[in-house]
Amino acid sequence: MTRKMRGAxxxxxxxxxxxxxxxxxGQGTADQESPDSENTAEGGEATVEWWHNSNTGEGKEYYDxxxxxxxxxxxxxxxxxxxxxxxDMLTKLQAAxxxxxxxxxxxxxxxGGELQNDVDAGLLxxxxxxxxxxxxxxxxxxxxxxVDDSVYALPFSMGIVGFWYNKDLFEEAxxxxxxxxxxxxxxxxxxxxxxxxxxxxxxxxxxxxxxxAHYWYYGVVRECTFDTVEAAIESGDYSDECFIKAGENVQDxxxxxxxxxxxxxxxxxxxxxxxSGLLASERVGMELAGHWEPGVVGGLRxxxxxxxxxxxxxxxxxxxxxxxxxxxxxxxxxxxxxxxAPDVAVxxxxxxxxxxxxxxxxxxDMGLPTNPAATDSVANETLAQLIPVRDGGGEAQLYLxxxxxxxxxxxxxxxxxxxxAGEAGPQDVVDAIEEAAAAQG
Amino acid sequence: MADDAAVATDVSPATSSGPAAGxxxxxxxxxxxSAGGRRAKRSxxxxxxxxxxxxxxxxxxxxxxxxxPVITAVQMSAFRWNGRGPMVDFVGLSNYVSILNxxxxxxxxxxxxxxxxxxxxxQLPLGLAIALLLNRKMWGQGALRTIIxxxxxxxxxxxxxxxxxxxxxxxxVIDTLLKSVGLEPPAQGWLGDxxxxxxxxxxxxxxxxxGLAVILFLAGLQGVPxxxxxxxxxxGASWWQVQRRxxxxxxxxxxxxxxxxxxxxxxxxxxMVWILTKGGPxxxxxxxxIFLVNEGTRSNNFGIAGAASVILFLIALVMAVLYQRLILxxxxxxxx
Numbered sequence: 093m094t095r096k097m098r099g100a101x102x103x104x105x106x107x108x109x110x111x112x113x114x115x116x117x118g119q120g121t122a123d124q125e126s127p128d129s130e131n132t133a134e135g136g137e138a139t140v141e142w143w144h145n146s147n148t149g150e151g152k153e154y155y156d157x158x159x160x161x162x163x164x165x166x167x168x169x170x171x172x173x174x175x176x177x178x179x180d181m182l183t184k185l186q187a188a189x190x191x192x193x194x195x196x197x198x199x200x201x202x203x204g205g206e207l208q209n210d211v212d213a214g215l216l217x218x219x220x221x222x223x224x225x226x227x228x229x230x231x232x233x234x235x236x237x238x239v240d241d242s243v244y245a246l247p248f249s250m251g252i253v254g255f256w257y258n259k260d261l262f263e264e265a266x267x268x269x270x271x272x273x274x275x276x277x278x279x280x281x282x283x284x285x286x287x288x289x290x291x292x293x294x295x296x297x298x299x300x301x302x303x304x305a306h307y308w309y310y311g312v313v314r315e316c317t318f319d320t321v322e323a324a325i326e327s328g329d330y331s332d333e334c335f336i337k338a339g340e341n342v343q344d345x346x347x348x349x350x351x352x353x354x355x356x357x358x359x360x361x362x363x364x365x366x367x368s369g370l371l372a373s374e375r376v377g378m379e380l381a382g383h384w385e386p387g388v389v390g391g392l393r394x395x396x397x398x399x400x401x402x403x404x405x406x407x408x409x410x411x412x413x414x415x416x417x418x419x420x421x422x423x424x425x426x427x428x429x430x431x432x433a434p435d436v437a438v439x440x441x442x443x444x445x446x447x448x449x450x451x452x453x454x455x456x457d458m459g460l461p462t463n464p465a466a467t468d469s470v471a472n473e474t475l476a477q478l479i480p481v482r483d484g485g486g487e488a489q490l491y492l493x494x495x496x497x498x499x500x501x502x503x504x505x506x507x508x509x510x511x512x513a514g515e516a517g518p519q520d521v522v523d524a525i526e527e528a529a530a531a532q533g
Numbered sequence: 534m535a536d537d538a539a540v541a542t543d544v545s546p547a548t549s550s551g552p553a554a555g556x557x558x559x560x561x562x563x564x565x566x567s568a569g570g571r572r573a574k575r576s577x578x579x580x581x582x583x584x585x586x587x588x589x590x591x592x593x594x595x596x597x598x599x600x601x602p603v604i605t606a607v608q609m610s611a612f613r614w615n616g617r618g619p620m621v622d623f624v625g626l627s628n629y630v631s632i633l634n635x636x637x638x639x640x641x642x643x644x645x646x647x648x649x650x651x652x653x654x655x656q657l658p659l660g661l662a663i664a665l666l667l668n669r670k671m672w673g674q675g676a677l678r679t680i681i682x683x684x685x686x687x688x689x690x691x692x693x694x695x696x697x698x699x700x701x702x703x704x705x706v707i708d709t710l711l712k713s714v715g716l717e718p719p720a721q722g723w724l725g726d727x728x729x730x731x732x733x734x735x736x737x738x739x740x741x742x743x744g745l746a747v748i749l750f751l752a753g754l755q756g757v758p759x760x761x762x763x764x765x766x767x768x769g770a771s772w773w774q775v776q777r778r779x780x781x782x783x784x785x786x787x788x789x790x791x792x793x794x795x796x797x798x799x800x801x802x803x804x805m806v807w808i809l810t811k812g813g814p815x816x817x818x819x820x821x822x823i824f825l826v827n828e829g830t831r832s833n834n835f836g837i838a839g840a841a842s843v844i845l846f847l848i849a850l851v852m853a854v855l856y857q858r859l860i861l862x863x864x865x866x867x868x869x
Contacts, residue, residue, distance in 0.1 A: 190617065192618065212618075299811060354722030355725065356814035365701045408611050531631070
């Protein structure tokens, strides 16, 4: 659902197979193409094909209901739902985008460089005018879905990354007053105390790279001003000293050795031995993760419920940091509308971020709603804790790999993984980003 | 894995059967100049139709799933393309240049070559020893053979997941066992330590593929004539001498064929590594196939991935041809 399973879905794809998948998607299947050809015909009759990843339990039922309600309110409109497992959806979307056909009418976008690619290829509909009212309502979050002042997707969930910790283990280690937004020295204090109590302080799924990379992104958010980062992304010039400092922050943290044994090969969130699994099974004190973590941790526990002991605090601040302390790093999901979708698809996307749908979305803890009317409805207390931090006036930097697009993003994550392994330095990360940016042209 | 090789061998008999069949028909003297000619022509056409009928499905699959993707990969390797829209940004050979200057790719290539060498160096003596042991009549022979072969039958992904759990640091079975006998397992785990990860992968690969070597060698052993052993025994040869002078030389063709399969498999290694380490930590276990999947489906650098796949193909091709020429040559001669 709200969990972010990034990284490739490829299990055994050779390049040839990948190619083929991309190419075969061009032919499409019969049921994929029929709505597209029908939806322009006959006045009120239209079909909206909708892809989402809430494919189990309450979330799926809720979205089925949402679609049914929309159909009822708009006679003649059929919403054709494809609820898919997240990674399957990404693969299918990627294939459709490459082929340029078979693209669903309404689907999920993560923004940043990926969205930019789709926009550049002319695949997405400009929603700035067509959905002006909704855009206005959630304008605090549309920034990452904007290309050249045009909004191309309506964000429906936006979360931030921070430390999820085990209150019981912290207490056991004698840490009584956990700050909501600690300084780095306070944070090191937690690490020392946990270690003294024989508890591995933190888990990180560096085997999947992006969880490790989040430390570096936060280094950037803390050490660089928001504008510096934006300017660097714009120009491809990352020579500002603050990007080096970001790497040095990570090195300092690594020198403290807070991470679980074998963290270089630890996965992010699959199974009990992943980073989230270690937190869920009460083997580590904390983990840096996004708003998906309560759901993931709950899912990894025997009783499949979110544990009571789960607490949250923001990423530590650093002395003399240039970034605004209230700036955070995170990301979310938005509804994008394909360029050749019927007009009613825009209405549907708007309906999905309406007060009504967002409130139900929040009540089921499916994510952190963007619509201000729904933010008070988040049922889970721990999750609700993130909302004031998110809406606390600071900027929210998108996960930098998503922001920069897969090509640069992966090169960056690879180098940060090397930094974690002690095989690269702060300068190497910056060089890797600049090289990848230059190669992309 | 060895798809290309398998296809190549499938194809050659199919194509060679054409002329052979034709030869037998042409060999028959023509009955009459005109009528016979017509009949011959008709049967000729019929023959080609037959061939087309039987070959077309296989050929279509070959073209659709092998030839066409290969051509597309080559085409892709000359463009800078992120997978969106048409390929327009022609960059010539620069993708190849950038790959050959890429430390990760070179490191991956070296890992591949190391795995090629290690697989053969470890599995050959070990597999041979086990095959010779299992070839003796003894109690539980069938059960032992089955046990040795089970890992090979197990799906690669399943085996990978099981091993991944076994070698978990701290909580894994292997670490627990080591600790219980007072040994200290590596702090970062078997897969988390950059110096150990590749060796761990090789050890797991050995476990997985040893069964294939053993079963092939056992099959080869059945082809060694019993009389030779009897003759050797009459001459007073010891068990060791028999193995060294008779068994191993006569097992030669089997060993060489197995070596070829092992080499191709090692060059294209992907699934086990992907499940165990995804090529990490810090690219310590990356292979060429891992590199190209990372670049292609994960980073959307399809041009780079295309070029990497062409390079992988060329390396595999060159090594395969060299192996055929230098090592398999005498076997082929023996057959012909």
